[in-house]
Amino acid sequence: MPFSTQSPASGEQYVLTASLDNARNLSSLLRAVHFQDHATCFATANGLRVTVEDAKCIQANAFIQAEIFQEFHVQEESVMFRINLAVFLDCLTIFGASSLPGTSTALRMCYRGYGHPLMLFLEEGGVVTVCRINTQEPEDLLDFNFCSTNVVNKIILQSDGLREAFSELDMTSEVLQITMSPDKPYFRLSTFGNAGSAHLDYPKDSDLMEAFHCNQTQTNRYKISLLKPSTKALALSCKVSIRTDNRGFLSLQYMIRNEDGQICFVEYYCCPNEEITEAEL
Template identity: 45%
Template sequence: MNSYQQVVNTGSQPPTVYDQKYVDFVDNVLKEVADDFEREKKFSDQNLLKLHKLFDGVFERALDLYEQQRVTQISTSNAIITEPCKGINEASWLMQVKGHSGAFYTLFPEINYCTCAAFRHQVLTDRSAFTCKHVLATWLASIDNEKLLHQQLTQKQFNNLNTEDYILVAKVGLTNLKIIIELLKATNFKEIATCLGSENGLKITVEDAKCMQASAYIPSTVFDEFELKEDVTFSLSLNILVDCLCMFWPTSQENSVTVQIFYKGTGYPLSIIIEEDGIITDCSLKTLEVEELLDFHLDTENVVNKVVLQTELLKAVMAELDPTSQLVKLCLSPEKPFFRISLESIGSVCHIDLPHDNDLIDTFQCTTTVTSTFKLEYIKPAMKALSCASKVSLRTNNAGLLCFQYMIKTENGNTCYMEYYVRFFMIN
């Protein structure tokens, strides 16, 4: 008895869409139908009924696309390729479906993802369907090659085909992916982040109560591939983004992990495809409207004090701070005490004086004495980058704005930056 008969005969219903049991159930049904077609060289009425009960109206529309031969395999070969796809980075063909509206949808082989509105709303948003008609029609045509059209392209045309509709396309391997995840985790103190893409790379910004702002700068050179047709700005859940990128983390350096990022424009999700040793994971992150961010910046002419130090020194200082304190006072001066950090706790005051000529301080440039008080809760997030940075620059202006700028080196010599701006609580 096959898996479909077991579910029907017991009177039970298939599990909820996207439940792992349901995914396994669908995979088993599709495999059984494909095996039957291999033996009988046709889709039997029983199998068509089985697929209709499983996918309902989606199957009817997919069957119509299949019957009208609206599915085309596109490759550089002069004939239809029938071998299984080893991995997304080794895919030698793509599938293209001409929808009922006349629009074309380009699909990766053997991946349940489509850029159509139905997939975005019914599959990704409300999860009322397992897939869309375009993906299902592609599966039907791939089983029955007689209904599958073929188009041969040059290698250059083929390479550009699957990205031509996207504004942003990026690809990164395991080595630099680790750095990117560290940067994202260091800014992950609020749920929503704003992403700005430009020819220079990506800037991820998080803001808290208009008092603290953190930005991670990921240059385009960190990516193995980075293509951007125009500047883009969108917001998304930073928690979900980090979870997606860490979903399948390799257990050893021998594991191969590649991440590809696609963005089509306003209103579309951010698509992330992760391949780990042939296992492909397709993630789609809902993008949000961008809320206006404050323009935190320190012009060079407005900087009155600047200190560049090794991060290990700042780590040692932070370890001495009383976590129960609410306020931290920073004093930078061309005269004694030069560099002082103070905290007031219940019944006590703690001063930490750092010698300005310490070997771990690379630069000490102070033109005037500025003492500002900040909320410790806004300083703590700025310390998250200490684990991955080698140096940190502290800058202040007369208005009491404090900036932490971290420099992070990648293994292949690229440099990433992180900036944290903290507004003063009071100026003394």
């Protein structure tokens, strides 16, 4: 790859430089959180986090660890900027969404800091394209305050099991009800659509269940319109961690293996539907 050996032009000091041999490893993860046009990028020595939010009710984070990149340098403690995610994805796939077998698009990203554009250098088959994407002032991100000490229930499920659920449940329902319990039904997904109620149960000893740590019975409802964007990440993932905290907030963490076999994560946080009363459960 030619970019990894190229140094910045004379006099140019970048606060962020990153290189990938295969740009699809980044674009596929970003597609998994692309349900709004704009995203906030946050880079530290550990890697890159791309955050997308909607209606102050849902937040998605794509994590690309520094080790995934062939080169990753952050000159400051942290680098943060807002960007048009749709434009970013268009640039990453400028040579086409699917390359010919055996070919890939190499990527080098450079960012000089506040007020400067994000520079993308893309190369495929000897052809180099340079893209400049304007960056914006980052907005304050929601803090869901979802910490492990407050987690009440957690299961790890093979993604096939959840994909099956989303295909079988009635998506005309406004809400998805999730029950997690140390006793039966253990893990239940319920919808209440035009065709009536539908329930899908997973026993804790199911072949699809990789881990089951439930401390108390919790039943919460979440707007399906908020959860639907997470199915993009579900389609790419091999495992999903489903956690709820003591407020009923939901964390869906998807483990995704990229084309090179490396592991990345996409996490969705969703607040419970507050319009549902205890009497309705």
